[in-house]
Amino acid sequence: MSGDIFLRQLELGPMQNFVYLVGDPVARECVVVDPAWEIDEIVQTAEAADMRIVGALVTHTHQDHVGGSLESWGMPGRIAGVEELLARVPAKVYVHKAEREFLRGLGSDLVKVDNHDTLPVGRLTITFLHTPGHTPGSQCFLVDDRLISGDTLFIGSCGRTDLPGSDPSEMYYSLTQRLGALPDQTVLYPGHNYGGPESTIGDEKRSNPFMRFSSLGEFLRTMGPSRIVLP
Numbered sequence: 001m002s003g004d005i006f007l008r009q010l011e012l013g014p015m016q017n018f019v020y021l022v023g024d025p026v027a028r029e030c031v032v033v034d035p036a037w038e039i040d041e042i043v044q045t046a047e048a049a050d051m052r053i054v055g056a057l058v059t060h061t062h063q064d065h066v067g068g069s070l071e072s073w074g075m076p077g078r079i080a081g082v083e084e085l086l087a088r089v090p091a092k093v094y095v096h097k098a099e100r101e102f103l104r105g106l107g108s109d110l111v112k113v114d115n116h117d118t119l120p121v122g123r124l125t126i127t128f129l130h131t132p133g134h135t136p137g138s139q140c141f142l143v144d145d146r147l148i149s150g151d152t153l154f155i156g157s158c159g160r161t162d163l164p165g166s167d168p169s170e171m172y173y174s175l176t177q178r179l180g181a182l183p184d185q186t187v188l189y190p191g192h193n194y195g196g197p198e199s200t201i202g203d204e205k206r207s208n209p210f211m212r213f214s215s216l217g218e219f220l221r222t223m224g225p226s227r228i229v230l231p
């Protein structure tokens, strides 16, 4: 079925975010991943391709992925993000259950998901993979042999683990156990353009230092202490 997917990667906003449209070109339905910036551009891209947006998938609830006030980042104003998308198209918003309180305002449009939940989009099946570390509810989306990785795995690096809600131990297990277990040929689509538009899990396992630590202890010596206190 690969080659039979509608997939668009849009680099939007001032922080090199990648927004994705993923769907079934036969059913003409797609979802949008992390609609925070330039909602017009997102909606128009779908319309121009004759694709209907039926859902929004949230990798995590940082403002540059869902919208919200930019005050905490020392920037003025707010970006409308998911709320503006919902004003334009009827859609459900899929967020990991650990971060649902951050999007409470969406009411019944919000769907909380957990590890290994799936969502059909036309003939496609999207699988949610919970990959905590950057945030408690960070998740990646697997569609056939493609992985949309948010701020968990970048090309040549990984998401920050020194922010409120981050945890380096969880990041270690997400990178080495959960994503490291995917087939090498899995194509990687990251949440920011920090190292290019795409890679593969195999290439990252070979060359990304953050996937190559041999133990949790070594990882923590580089990334800083875990917030989880073991008894």
Ligand SMILES: [Zn+2]
Pocket (backbone or CB within 6 Å): 060, 062, 134, 151, 159
């Ligand atoms: Zn983030």
